[in-house]
Amino acid sequence: MQSKSxxxxxxxxxxxxxxxxxxxxxxxxxxxxxxxxxxxxxxxxELLEVxxxxxxxxKESLQKKIQSxxxxxxxxxxxxxxxxxxxxxxxxxx
Numbered sequence: 001m002q003s004k005s006x007x008x009x010x011x012x013x014x015x016x017x018x019x020x021x022x023x024x025x026x027x028x029x030x031x032x033x034x035x036x037x038x039x040x041x042x043x044x045x046e047l048l049e050v051x052x053x054x055x056x057x058x059k060e061s062l063q064k065k066i067q068s069x070x071x072x073x074x075x076x077x078x079x080x081x082x083x084x085x086x087x088x089x090x091x092x093x094x
Contacts (some may be wrong), residue, residue, distance in 0.1 A: 005091035013037040013079030022055060028055045031089070036082040037079030044075040057093055062086050 002054040005017045018032040
């Protein structure tokens with residue numbers, strides 16, 4: 001199933017998510033993360049998108065996975081954070 005969300009992170013930036021997910025397994029098949037935030041290094045968004053393939057769409061485990069990717073790759077975000085990203089992704093689920 002495919003879905004999209006647009007989320008304004010509190011005290012942050014606009015986040016746009018395009019998500020393809022497996023309804024039966026409740027996992028991410030493909031994700032595209034866009035918005036008016038900044039990420040350093042620049043390729044970190046693509047890295048995050050690839051790393052999230054197969055992730056379970058459940059708040060606590062998804063947020064932990066996102067945070068571990070951010071920490072492991074020393075990603076710096078301006079305008080978004082792991083919590084906001086998790087919320088934006090889960091908004092795609094009907």
